[in-house]
Amino acid sequence: MEKKKLGLVPKLIMGIIIGIVLGSFASESIISIFVTFSSFVSAFISFIIPLMIIAFVTAGIGELRSGAGKLLGLTLGLAYGFTLISGTFSYVVSRLVFPTFIDQATTSAIMDGNVQSVAPLFTIPLLPLLDVTSALAFAFIMGLGISALRGNEKTAEIGTMMGDFFNGFQFIIQMVLEKAVIPLLPYYIASTFSLMSFTGEVWRVLAIFWRVYLIIFAMHFLILIFQFGIAGAITKTNPLPYLKNQLPAWLTAAGTQSSATTIPVNVEVAKKNGVSKSIREFVVPLSATIHLSGSMISLTAFSTAILMMNNMEVSFGLLAPFIMILGISMVAAPGAPGGAVMSALPFLPLIGIVSDGPLASLMIALYLTQDSFGTACNVSGDNAVALIVDKVKGRFGIAEELEDSNEIFDEIVPANEI
DSSP, X not given: OOOOXXXXXXXXXXXXXXXXXXXXXXXXXXXXXXXXXXXXXHXXXXXXXXXXXXXXXXXXXXXXXXXXXXXXXXXXXXXXXXXHHHHHHHHHHHHHHGGGTOOHHHHTTOOOSSOOSSOOSOOOOXXXXXXXXXXXXXXXXHHXXXXXXXTSTTTHHHHHHHXXXXXHHHHHHHHHIIIIIHHHHHHHHHHXXXXXXXXXXXXXXXXXXXXXXXXXXXXXXXXXXXXXXHHHHHHTSXXXXXXXXXXXXXXXXXHHOOHHHHHHHHHHHHHHTTOOHHHHHHHHHXXXXXXXXXXXXXXXXXXHHHHHHTTOOOOXXXXXXXXXXXXXXXXXXXXXXXXXXXXXXXXXXXXXXXXXXXXXXXXXXXXXXXXXXXXXXXXXXXXXXXXXXXXXXXXXXXXXXXXXXXXXXXXXXXXXXX
């Protein structure tokens, strides 16, 4: 019999525990070794980030093409709208609730986001090939260009060729993430927590974040009630049966930590909800890629908490651009556990958090330990989108018969297993 592999979340929890224990007893010279390892992983992640943006965003946008343009546009609009609402909701709740247990007295001297208390033994000058903004602009230009080329009969062959190139590039970067970055994360997190333990800040941080977790879980369920409430109002039906029907898909997503794996279950839930065949077979798989309300709630809440803990600015003017661009970037989040938080790393500097610093590694650890529940919220909201699209499709001139949607479904491979 094949041995069952230990999952990422248990490994991360073990890394946190080991890091805390080592940091409590190790000398500064030992901690400096961990800091050296952490600085190397940070530099490697920094180097990969622009390449990841080009690979996933270009391929993701390039694949979003179909003959059912209005159906695609409506689904994209609803998914992105729900994601923005979720981020804004998370920010408002965080600003109102977090100050009740996060204040200057409890967070004084917590990790400085730019300065480590223990210096690494040496550093490797591994610099990114280009900056994040340039990578994002290039990815949008190429993605939209490939999509346009594929939609024109005269240039379809060129578009396909370019699409295949970036799909191959995406596959290579995803292999790097799955075979190198993700396996290194437990050790990276252990190194981060050993430093936090050595400096004496770990218990103060954990004492704050168990409350943050509870608030995030509550927000996940509240946003689902809101989304299905909207669906119920538009379809003029009771939303409670929809929430009850969603339970098998929610449990599947929470157990597998994968939006893609949950698609067949979610399609059956849509069928039980009365969503027409053509709509459910198009909208549910597509939404698994583009709708990330749960992930947005978690990332916004963790970001706000970390900013508050370090007495940094937390105004809506600062967080709003972060939420909007994050909603776009996560459309092509990498197909690996924690894909959403990896997509968020390039944009953390927008709110003052260094992408390869200790606060970013803390963000990764916090996010990944609740990743399953964010995924469950994401996929559950997909069926609210399907219900709304099925009801309003006539008003947008979307034909009842979408036989070609099965071909579209085959083309749209979910980019994220959030």
